[in-house]
Every structure is written in C-alpha cells, then in structure tokens.
Amino acid sequence: MAYDRTAMLKLLRPAMTRILTPLGRALVGRGIGPDAVTAIGTLGTVVSALLFFPMGQLTVGALVITVFVLFDLLDGVVARLGGKGGSTWGAFLDSTLDRVADAAIFAGLILYFISRHDTLMAAVTLACLIAGALVSYAKARAEGLGLTADVGLAERPERLVVALVAACFSGLGVPYILPAGMWLLAAASLFTVGQRVWIVYQQTRER
Template sequence: MLKLLRPAVTRVLTPLGRALVRRGIGPDAITAAGTLGTVAAALFFYPRGQLFAGTMVITFFVLADLLDGVMARMTGPGSVWGAFLDSTLDRVGDAAIFSGILLWFVVSDEMVLAGVALFCLVAGALVSYVKARAEGLGLTCDVGLAERPERLVVGLVSIGLSGLGVPYILPVGLWLLAVASAVTVVQRLLHVRRQAASVPPRPLR
C-alpha cells in the first residue's frame, strides 16, 4: 500500500522540492533537518504525554524522508554519501520516536509497555542491520513483513490515536509492531541463509 502511495506523494512534493533546489538547498540539508525535527519533537512531546501533538509534528518532519529523495533525483544521480546519510539518520529518527514513547511509559509506571517499546526499538534496528549486513556481503534482503515504512506508520498511527483518547490502541499497536518486527528478523535471517548456502566460501573481514 505504501509503495502504491509513494508516486502520488512524490507528485505533491515535487513543486516544493523544485523550489528548494532553485534556492540552493540540497537534499542532505533536508535529511538532516527532518531528523533533527523528529528527534526534538519525539523527545519533547512524548515524555510529557502530548502524544497527538507530537505525532503531528513528527509526521510533518517524516515527510522530509520523501522530499529529500525527490530533490536528489532533481539534482542528478544520488550520491553514496547521501544514501549513507539518509539510512543512518533514519535509524536516529526511529530510535528517538520509540525512546520518547518509552520515557512516557516509564513516567506513567507502565513498565510492561515500556519493555515492549524497548523491544520495538531494538528489533527495528536489528531489522535494518540484517539487511545492511547482507547487502554488504553481496546478498539481497528485500523481504519481510514489517519494513521501516510499515513500522513507522503502525507506530505513529497508534501513538497519535492514543493521544486522541482511543482506548487500547497504543498497547495493541506496539504489541503488533513487536511481533511483526520479530517475524521480519526471522524472515530475513532465513532468506540470507538460503542465499549463503549457495555462495562458495571466501575470506571475510
């Protein structure tokens, strides 16, 4: 679903991206600004229990993750540095979101949900690491139930609706996300194992 929506969102963001490029603003600056805004919003709003307001601000900055891609295509072939920076700062933004909601659970003395949020944070990082390590070894790893966009949508929607007073939505969303992330890690491990079985042994650093 998210892959189908991406072309429509790209068309909406293209005029803004073109205007920013004309003013000499590069995609790396948008990537950094989006991450900085996400981190600041998550760590300011969520620990205070302002879940809906925080989610709205974060959603605004998350759009930078699409905008920088639009701008990169306008300015020519994507750079290795730009791809590296984008992937790295994605991890920072995700960590801030789940750290913020984790702090809220700790303040609210919801220790079980704090543990679930911590698991989502670690599992999300592991999902990304498995893919990066596999690709670093020359393998593919584009599989899994819950890739980053799906995890981000489930997390933000459940947090935002909880801020509007929808009962049980946040615990359900986090447990669903925890299970989906764990399944994705297993799926990727098995996928890489199947590929690795057919690769001749070679020295690895």
C-alpha cells in the same frame, strides 16, 4: 515467498512527489540541497519525538513527526530538481539518519510509558526499538556479504505507520490502541528478524 513491502509506497510516491515538488523547487531556489533536507527532517523528528511524547502529547507529536517523515521523500525531490540526482553519500546519510529518527520515536514512547510507571509497556517498546534496528542491520549485513534479505512483515514504513497511527489515536482517547500497536510491532519485528536470518541461512547453504 518475498513480501512486497513497497507496494503501498509505489502507489503513494507519485502523488506525494507532485505535492512536494513546489516546496522542493523553492528549496532548490534558495540553495538548499538534499543532504540538508535529510538532516532537517531527522532533527525535526528527534526533537518532536523526545519533546511531545514524554509530555503525553501523543497526537501532536505523531502529526508533527509525520510532517518531518515526509522529508524522506522531499530530499529525493530536491535532488532531482537540483539536477544532482542521487549520490552514494546521500544514500548513506539518509539510511543512517533514518535509524536515528526511528530510535528517537521509540525512545520518546519509552519515556512516555516510564512517566506513567508502565514498566511492561516500556520494555515492549524497547523490544520494538531493538528488533527494528536488527531488521535493518540484518539486511545491511547480508548485502555486505553479497546476499539478499529483502523480506519481512515489519519494514521501516510499516513500523512508522503502526507506531504513529497508534500514538495519534491513543492521544485522541482510543483505549488500548498504543499498547496493542507496540505488542504487534514487537512480534512482527522479531518475526521479520527471523525471516531474514532464515533467508540468509538458506542462501549460504546453497553456496
């Protein structure tokens, strides 16, 4: 059974689009295109994650990163308002830079755990990073072969929500929430990889 991972985003996207439209209109008026917005969002995420998380500023880092993650919606708004719509290059750039941003977030958390000599949680967070990359790769590779692998518990939105919420509340002093979040993400991401491998295997068996 396929997991409808976009249900929450479908509910939030119209509201977020209305909120971001004035900003998008201002950017278009200054000649800033969607590709630039995508790059700015990724750069902001990378710098914030690698600056705030290793310093132990988890709440500040999570909140700042959340702002930049919204650029993932803003680039679409800018493309629409600029009359250019989506493009193949824009989709490729957005997908590629998403992987960079995700890696930076988990790398920042790994450095945070290392700074506190917590080798176990650094390893678990590394597992989150690797498994998350495999989740995306499995889908992309399947689609490149003419198959589908759009299933799983831990897609990118879920991974970001769990990681950022756990980091935010951990910074506010909630005990055990960040380790619990990382363990949950590692297990869910590995399970999602297995789901995608299995669904691709089933499709190849039917051919």
